[in-house]
Amino acid sequence: MDPAQAMHPYEKLPLFGTGLILGLLMVAGHLLMLVKAAPVQTFLKRFPRNQQLGQVLMGLGLIWFWLLVASPGKGIFHALSMDFGDQFNAAKPILRIAVPVLIFALSIAIKEFLAVRALGLLGLMAAAPILEAHFQKWPTGHVLIPLWTYGMIIASLYFVGMPYLFRDAVSWATASASRWKTLSLAGLVYGAAVVACALLFWRGY
Template identity: 35%
Template sequence: MTWTASLYDYLYRSMPLHTAGLLTAVFLMILHGILLLRGESLRPFLAGFHRNYQAGVVLLFLGFLWVFLIWSEMDLGEFFHLESKVQFVLIAGFALFGWYVRDYLSVRALGLLMVLAPGPLLQAALLEPPTSRLLLVALCYVWLVAGMFFVGMPYLFRDLVAWVLRSPARLRFGALAGLAYGVLMVLCVYLNHW
């Protein structure tokens, strides 16, 4: 078994709810902790993120690798003979997208990652007993819906960030809310034995 097959198998078949919940909670706490501590110094980066082409290329490349991994390792059944053709289309499509769709590329690529990320997390939470797992499920669906809007209407991200940055209190409140959600998830992971 190759390392890509092992990674795919772990992400989409055997990741435990404990790991999925803990990774998501740590991600939320780190991201929102940085926003809480360095929010003012990150203000210019956040305000200009929607036009940051370099960040868009990096995020798009990460999204491409993820999509390529999924397509290359999933069971295609009767369509296995199309695998190499679609791989070529994926490579060409992502390259052309990165070259020609320069407007809001970073937001669109972030949206792509937000659409891809819930897959393994929802798979880990599927049919698991603790009701508190719904914290993870709800967050996944928020990411999914927001990601679809960011891909299709990226100016909504720009407007949302501008609204949050308009007041330091909003930025602080958002950072505290995300941090609290992460802490709540960690507590649920350990207290409810996810």
Template identity: 30%
Template structure:
């Protein structure tokens, strides 16, 4: 799915606005959900199935320049890895699956800004996306760190509210900037 720079900036801004706003408005329920998320078995299964489906779709649409001649073998390999992850990497599976999904999502966002150097405001969207890519790679390696982060973040209510306020304001700025492209 091809997104324009305006669409991807608006979409990412609205996601940040919704994430920050939901934590601000429903602090106790959202914080409880987020605290339980890293070890949630149900979320892990659902998100991993979505990640496997998206991976399968991406592999199935590989061109011959991107090893598309071997896509059946790649598809089988990723399918086996995904199935084995339910048994051998079930602890923090929701975090790992979220990292996979974010990397695919980030690929769509970064592709929309590719070779758009004449629009310097694109950096407002691309910079946090790249930061999220680095964070997703780190959390895929050490998913327990998300549990530690949530423990630190929700240890003091004001810390979580400031974090969610910054996220919501940045999302609103991105949504506003989307219309300047």
């Protein structure tokens, strides 16, 4: 078998493309925070109690997980299937049944901060492909990717386990216009640095 065919899709992700997309998303998001500060702040303050959005995000996160434990094979529903080793592969059939049930149960049962918990779940799921794109690649500025990703992992763990901290963080960030502007500019600069490194140093990685 061609080694490239045996690779998981995560392992095929280029640092250049992943970094460029991530950087552009950072720039766009923080630019929106600067230009449309009031509506963005309103959205963030309401986000923790947005049950419908929480159900959508939770569904996306758990469906993503379901694709990882899907049986090996060809086609879109099997493309992300991961090999977890003999011991954990045996649990895949159980997980394939349990996860859809969990999607429904959690979306209905959890009333408090569902959106924040779901955001944390998505953050944890997104960390793997981003880190895989960076794995064993050390061009100039590469540290920007794991630095941001591990920060996202830590934040996501808190969002899942202590979701009220998201509300507290939003309250702190929006307490003054100068603080909000400073945070927005910092994120904008970081995103611009990622884009610049991707264009200047990460081509071919």
